[in-house]
Amino acid sequence: METGNKTEVMEFVLLGLSQTHEVQLFLFFLFLLFYVIVLPGNILIILTVRRDPQLDSPMYFFLAHLAFLDICYCSITPPKMLADFFSQRKTISSRSCIAQLFFLHFLGGAEIFLLIAMAFDRYVAICKPLHYATLMKKMVCWILVVAAWAGGFTHSLIQVAFVVHLPFCGPNELDNFFCDVTQVIKLACTNTYVLEFIIFVNSGLVILICFILLLLSYGVLVIRLKTGISKGKRKAVSTCITHIIIVFVMFGPAMYIYCRPFCSLPLDKVVAVFHTVVFPLMNPMIYTLRNREILGAMKQILDIIAWLCKD
Template identity: 75%
Template sequence: MEHENGTGVTEFVLLGLSQTREIQLFLFILFLVFYSIILPANILIILTIQCDPHLGFPMYFFLANLAFLDICYCSVTPPKMLADFFSHHKTISYGGCMAQLFFIHFLGGAEIFLLMGMAFDRYVAICHPLRYASIMSREICCALVGAAWAGGFTHSILQVVLIIQLPFCGPNELDNFFCDITQVIKLACTDIYVLEFFMFFNSGLVTLMCFLLLLISYGALLVRLQMGNPSKGMSKAASTCITHIIIVFIMFGPAIYIYCRPFQNFPLDKVVAVFHTVVFPLMNPMIYTLRNKEIISAMKRLLSRRCEEGIGS
């Protein structure tokens, strides 16, 4: 059966993380336990920020959006991965593969641009504290979040539009547990040199440039804080910047490894892909929350209030 774009491939075979049954079962239990704990925790972060009036600052608005983005991002590949642990024939349709490609890069790109918005928020808070409330208004915050989503959409749709033009004649095996551009375009039965260079620039160099820009920005902010008068507020601002830097390394490290190099298979690819698409995204908001006393206190208030309401009813 031939696909409408002229390719003879209607599905791709996913080789998965392992072919050993015992390892598959272990990984399934491990990821299921991880999701059962971390996913509700991220939902709790969003609910806490939405329900607590003390967390009405732009920083927490961005954090709630980051948690939402990470939940969406971790809903793209892991459900299919968990289901495939019990399947002998791991396949994904051509349309499903293109959908995975689109949403991985759409949500991943949106998260990168959201981190840029969060860096701008910290810059205004530290360098222009007296004008912070007027600059970082609700409208500006919503515009920055909207721009992040729009940027992620543009980044992703450009790649998908180019990939769906490629003819796929076979083979159709992907040595991974999901579809990504680094492996899919290698299966095309045409010259992909120009396309690979574009993907390298669009996914690799853009990611690297954003990473370096964020590091330079936070580094400059930390230097400014060190040069200022030491106070509790300055110490808190420095702690927030350090948390942001940790998240930047967690977010960008695997992406740079995957996309800032020739699109070839390397031994650590699957391990890095697991952390990139499954573990780190859900951990980002958790890392931020564990270093923020206000959110932890707000969570305790929310949970105690819900418990009192449950007992009262």
């Protein structure tokens, strides 16, 4: 579509991870294998938490929602990435690009707020143990989950509201395998300095503040728990350390992408792969591998499945 002497961009060209056919074929089977192994593991976590009465607690309730969020998050960009490995010309329509951008920030934002809810749950469990059952009722847990989704939706809506009205008149090449605001905004045919600052505040600054607050809260909890040597306290310390690992896994790539000027760097694609493909599916798995209760419950479900398949 032409506007005056300029042509409005109706689609974007994705340059992908590599232009070499052999490399693309290797990456396709590598990511496909990763999905075949890890994705069912996240589904199993959800089924285990829902099935086992012993896991009927806020901590596991939030873990199941974390696994569900990560499954949804990893269903946005990887399917098209895998399909594009076999495409000569990798394109995405402008509307699909905006939709991809919206859902990435919607689910990513919801996950950040869910991690804050999980930190609040651990604070109440450790610092207010006598009031834990009262403060963390089922209704309260649902309110925190809904608030996390609402927070992610609001954050994403702000991003898209600014980007959707930008004029794009060429070039239309994105040096990545998906659409994100940090790259799309650079293709706009207008000065985006103020907009970049607003998006940095909405994404980068929020991510950095949440990261610092989460680390401080878990650090305080670990120091407080270190004063005792009981079995229950050791278990609580292990849980907090697991949460800290997930915080680093989640926020590390996000801070690299959004807490700096919107310019291209050599590691951008590598970090993007870990941020959108690898780490999200690994988050619940990291938690599960350090938790004996849920591992035992998962083993029981796998034994039942194996017995049914055998019959």
